[in-house]
Amino acid sequence: MSFEQINSFGNLRHLITLEGLHKSHVELIIERARRYLTAVGEPPPRADTLRGQTVANLFFEASTRTRASFEIAAKRLSADVLNLDVNMSSRAKGESIIDTIFTLEAMQVDIFVVRDAGPGIPEMIARQVAPHVCVLNAGESDISHPTQGLLDLMTIMLHKGDPGKLTVAIVGDIRHSRVARSAHRALSTCGVGELRLTGPAELLPDDHEFAGAVRATDLAEGIAGADVVMALRLQKERFVQLSEIPDPQEYFRRYGLTEDRLGVAKADAIVMHPGPMNRGVEIESAVADGPRSVIREQVTNGLAIRMAVLELVHVHVRRARGERR
Amino acid sequence: MSFEQINSFGNLRHLITLEGLHKSHVELIIERARRYLTAVGEPPPRADTLRGQTVANLFFEASTRTRASFEIAAKRLSADVLNLDVNMSSRAKGESIIDTIFTLEAMQVDIFVVRDAGPGIPEMIARQVAPHVCVLNAGESDISHPTQGLLDLMTIMLHKGDPGKLTVAIVGDIRHSRVARSAHRALSTCGVGELRLTGPAELLPDDHEFAGAVRATDLAEGIAGADVVMALRLQKERFVQLSEIPDPQEYFRRYGLTEDRLGVAKADAIVMHPGPMNRGVEIESAVADGPRSVIREQVTNGLAIRMAVLELVHVHVRRARGERR
Amino acid sequence: MSFEQINSFGNLRHLITLEGLHKSHVELIIERARRYLTAVGEPPPRADTLRGQTVANLFFEASTRTRASFEIAAKRLSADVLNLDVNMSSRAKGESIIDTIFTLEAMQVDIFVVRDAGPGIPEMIARQVAPHVCVLNAGESDISHPTQGLLDLMTIMLHKGDPGKLTVAIVGDIRHSRVARSAHRALSTCGVGELRLTGPAELLPDDHEFAGAVRATDLAEGIAGADVVMALRLQKERFVQLSEIPDPQEYFRRYGLTEDRLGVAKADAIVMHPGPMNRGVEIESAVADGPRSVIREQVTNGLAIRMAVLELVHVHVRRARGERR
Numbered sequence: 001m002s003f004e005q006i007n008s009f010g011n012l013r014h015l016i017t018l019e020g021l022h023k024s025h026v027e028l029i030i031e032r033a034r035r036y037l038t039a040v041g042e043p044p045p046r047a048d049t050l051r052g053q054t055v056a057n058l059f060f061e062a063s064t065r066t067r068a069s070f071e072i073a074a075k076r077l078s079a080d081v082l083n084l085d086v087n088m089s090s091r092a093k094g095e096s097i098i099d100t101i102f103t104l105e106a107m108q109v110d111i112f113v114v115r116d117a118g119p120g121i122p123e124m125i126a127r128q129v130a131p132h133v134c135v136l137n138a139g140e141s142d143i144s145h146p147t148q149g150l151l152d153l154m155t156i157m158l159h160k161g162d163p164g165k166l167t168v169a170i171v172g173d174i175r176h177s178r179v180a181r182s183a184h185r186a187l188s189t190c191g192v193g194e195l196r197l198t199g200p201a202e203l204l205p206d207d208h209e210f211a212g213a214v215r216a217t218d219l220a221e222g223i224a225g226a227d228v229v230m231a232l233r234l235q236k237e238r239f240v241q242l243s244e245i246p247d248p249q250e251y252f253r254r255y256g257l258t259e260d261r262l263g264v265a266k267a268d269a270i271v272m273h274p275g276p277m278n279r280g281v282e283i284e285s286a287v288a289d290g291p292r293s294v295i296r297e298q299v300t301n302g303l304a305i306r307m308a309v310l311e312l313v314h315v316h317v318r319r320a321r322g323e324r325r
Numbered sequence: 326m327s328f329e330q331i332n333s334f335g336n337l338r339h340l341i342t343l344e345g346l347h348k349s350h351v352e353l354i355i356e357r358a359r360r361y362l363t364a365v366g367e368p369p370p371r372a373d374t375l376r377g378q379t380v381a382n383l384f385f386e387a388s389t390r391t392r393a394s395f396e397i398a399a400k401r402l403s404a405d406v407l408n409l410d411v412n413m414s415s416r417a418k419g420e421s422i423i424d425t426i427f428t429l430e431a432m433q434v435d436i437f438v439v440r441d442a443g444p445g446i447p448e449m450i451a452r453q454v455a456p457h458v459c460v461l462n463a464g465e466s467d468i469s470h471p472t473q474g475l476l477d478l479m480t481i482m483l484h485k486g487d488p489g490k491l492t493v494a495i496v497g498d499i500r501h502s503r504v505a506r507s508a509h510r511a512l513s514t515c516g517v518g519e520l521r522l523t524g525p526a527e528l529l530p531d532d533h534e535f536a537g538a539v540r541a542t543d544l545a546e547g548i549a550g551a552d553v554v555m556a557l558r559l560q561k562e563r564f565v566q567l568s569e570i571p572d573p574q575e576y577f578r579r580y581g582l583t584e585d586r587l588g589v590a591k592a593d594a595i596v597m598h599p600g601p602m603n604r605g606v607e608i609e610s611a612v613a614d615g616p617r618s619v620i621r622e623q624v625t626n627g628l629a630i631r632m633a634v635l636e637l638v639h640v641h642v643r644r645a646r647g648e649r650r
Numbered sequence: 651m652s653f654e655q656i657n658s659f660g661n662l663r664h665l666i667t668l669e670g671l672h673k674s675h676v677e678l679i680i681e682r683a684r685r686y687l688t689a690v691g692e693p694p695p696r697a698d699t700l701r702g703q704t705v706a707n708l709f710f711e712a713s714t715r716t717r718a719s720f721e722i723a724a725k726r727l728s729a730d731v732l733n734l735d736v737n738m739s740s741r742a743k744g745e746s747i748i749d750t751i752f753t754l755e756a757m758q759v760d761i762f763v764v765r766d767a768g769p770g771i772p773e774m775i776a777r778q779v780a781p782h783v784c785v786l787n788a789g790e791s792d793i794s795h796p797t798q799g800l801l802d803l804m805t806i807m808l809h810k811g812d813p814g815k816l817t818v819a820i821v822g823d824i825r826h827s828r829v830a831r832s833a834h835r836a837l838s839t840c841g842v843g844e845l846r847l848t849g850p851a852e853l854l855p856d857d858h859e860f861a862g863a864v865r866a867t868d869l870a871e872g873i874a875g876a877d878v879v880m881a882l883r884l885q886k887e888r889f890v891q892l893s894e895i896p897d898p899q900e901y902f903r904r905y906g907l908t909e910d911r912l913g914v915a916k917a918d919a920i921v922m923h924p925g926p927m928n929r930g931v932e933i934e935s936a937v938a939d940g941p942r943s944v945i946r947e948q949v950t951n952g953l954a955i956r957m958a959v960l961e962l963v964h965v966h967v968r969r970a971r972g973e974r975r
Contacts, residue, residue: 368702397759
């Protein structure tokens with residue numbers, strides 16, 4: 001059972017990780033996603049593209065936002081959508097997941113959207129599904145969240161153009177962040193001027209990770225002259241020991257994004273956050289809701305990215321089934 | 326951020342409360358709802374009216390019946406429907422709710438149906454959404470449940486005509502009842518002959534509430550000569566102290582609706598209950614399932630009211646978006 | 651309130667039990683289901699058959715697989731689908747269920763799919779619904795699971811033809827199994843060569859049950875020369891005392907299906923399991939995923955059976971409503 005995200009026709013089949021995905025695919029997804037954006041006030045685009053296909057949202061880790069985004073994306077493309085929130089005890093979990101997948105596959109589910117707190121599950125599934133079936137990773141432990149990486153890159157490019165000329169600063173709990181890992185991967189693939197990682201030493205990643213990035217523990221140093229400042233959510237649920245979680249007030253004092261502290265960034269710097277925000281911890285409301293913030297656009301772009309990815313992989317489903325349109 | 330339920334064209338935009346809603350709007354909603362009724366045995370009406378629009382059912386308080394009613398109403402009008410059952414701890418709840426709303430708005434959700442055990446949440450949301458977005462209150466603490474008030478008024482009018490000539494008796498736990506408050510508001514707006522409130526003294530509302538209503542603690546006195554008798558559910562979850570909840574047997578002995586006790590009401594009086602019923606506590610089964618009961622019609626009318634309200638507010642969405650049909 | 655699964659036109663209205671269902675109806679359902687199968691790689695069939703009808707999945711007992719199967723079946727027939735997972739305390743449960751049913755009926759739900767851990771609930775509902783409404787049993791205590799019985803019969807017939815010439819062996823926890831009871835019923839209706847029940851003495855059914863079946867406590871004896879070997883799930887949740895649950899390793903040693911032990915069955919015997927499997931307890935993976943296994947086909951056939959049953963009962967709904975197509 002092999003694992004290739006790109007099929008033999010060179011088209012996207014799975015989206016498990018941005019690792020190894022060629023720049024042309026990243027650009028294609030973002031280009032398609034742009035077609036799913038409409039001007040403010042315009043109704044959202046709809047299409048019949050996935051009519052007759054079945055998308056299962058298989059969420060082993062709870063999520064309101066990402067689930068809603070994938071569900072709306074699939075519905076606006078006219079797919080049948082099945083929501084499955086599954087709580088599984090750890091014993092024999094991998095085995096049970098695969099049996100659940102085989103069962104849904106036998107009901108002719110074509111596309112699986114999988115979110116799991118454990119590492120390796122989306123790839124394990126992708127290795128075992130039938131040849132026409134596609135798997136999309138909707139968040140995997142602290143490892144990978146590829147549609148988030150793509151929406152972040154898209155948001156940066158829409159505002160700032162070519163990332164090769166930009167300084168991008170990621171601030172906060174980078175160690176536990178799949179968002180940061182996928183952003184790093186997306187930016188590296190397309191080329192980024194400078195990537196800076198800023199946070200308390202214990203929340204910075206291990207040295208072998210984030211090749212090419214500059215590290216700082218001082219916020220002013222980390223965001224000085226930056227074009228893009230991306231705050232991360234404190235992922236309390238991923239700390240091994242409760243005692244390691246930073247005190248929120250102390251954290252805000254040192255790393256919280258405020259209008260004041262953003263003064264050292266470029267005058268036209270944009271501010272991002274993957275949400276859900278802890279206001280007053282990672283970011284103050286004046287920034288989150290202020291003119292630099294592109295946080296809501298990230299959500300809109302995320303929906304467009306998910307529509308684009310669904311549209312691209314559905315071509316694999318149709319071709320592998322021998323369907324014509 | 327202003328809060329007006331009626332937009333500048335005089336059309337319904339939000340439905341948070343019946344307070345201040347003009348009689349002409351109440352009548353318009355009910356008139357539209359009547360078009361969504363079909364004869365017994367006929368299939369329910371469907372329409373393409375909301376095709377392309379997205380309705381989010383955002384329920385912070387669990388509900389099977391009201392959720393099902395709004396979900397079916399939206400689907401029969403061809404909307405995309407998103408169900409979100411959200412459990413939130415109290416800390417920073419208001420802030421989290423608003424971020425959730427902004428997130429869904431950025432996914433181009435057009436209409437929010439909100440149910441919450443806390444007061445003020447639907448209005449808080451309505452004050453902050455984008456200009457084209459609509460908010461419908463599906464039950465708010467013990468304060469307001471406007472579609473319930475409208476369906477109750479509609480049910481009364483369909484059976485008894487002009488409420489200005491009627492005596493309407495509400496029986497039971499009025500103090501904790503958003504159903505009673507919205508019924509009072511709907512009846513006051515359209516004019517009611519006499520409104521009587523009957524229940525144990527400790528379950529009657531404060532004196533400044535329910536202007537114009539007559540109060541009684543004796544059931545026979547409360548329902549004597551009534552055209553309409555509406556029993557309420559004992560809202561055990563809204564009592565501050567468990568010790569205050571009436572003993573069910575004692576309550577039934579004094580306030581339970583029985584065929585026998587209904588003898589003092591008009592011979593053709595109708596009996597209502599918002600459900601879910603505690604049979605043998607608020608009402609005996611012979612009454613609930615008997616010829617006077619219009620309880621199932623209330624449900625059918627409720628679905629029609631929700632379709633009518635969705636139809637009316639969707640006009641706001643389209644106009645604010647600059648869409649033509 | 652009468653209870654007839656077949657209406658006065660001789661058509662299927664409810665499917666609560668296979669008990670008393672005539673062979674011609676069983677054959678008709680399976681024949682229709684075959685039309686809903688497609689070759690591997692082909693897209694699943696879709697139809698407009700249930701457009702405008704509302705199907706409520708009312709699950710009082712949790713289920714991922716059966717719920718997904720009924721939900722997909724209804725959506726592929728273009729029905730509106732309402733999912734209701736209801737947790738009810740035992741007090742006044744029957745009464746609350748009926749009030750929930752009446753409420754949904756008043757919202758013009760046409761078809762109820764009901765799953766309950768308690769006995770008698772689906773029939774109780776079928777006895778009380780309006781004349782045009784249909785009820786399908788999606789699993790009832792240890793008593794009945796009619797669509798499972800039909801899908802098992804269909805799977806056997808597709809592989810082996812006329813069951814009248816076959817030896818079918820059911821292995822495992824037959825005492826607590828609605829799957830075994832419905833399989834027995836389906837096979838008896840259509841005629842089965844020999845039905846064998848094998849398991850530890852304490853998991854075999856009472857003597858008055860499973861008329862005509864042969865019993866064994868030794869696995870080799872039970873499956874010798876069998877054309878079909880059906881393993882059952884150990885229904886741990888249905889044991890009265892925890893101490894009665896067999897030790898998994900000991901159970902596998904005596905009754906687990908292995909390639910080795912299946913050597914005494916016919917060379918071309920098929921192996922079935924209703925899922926979800928406990929691999930290494932009821933069955934080893936080499937068998938579950940091996941060439942004899944038809945376990946995934948059972949799932950595909952199950953979806954087709956549910957589409958066929960929905961299609962058949964919807965004719966009742968339309969006729970009882972006086973609709974033309």
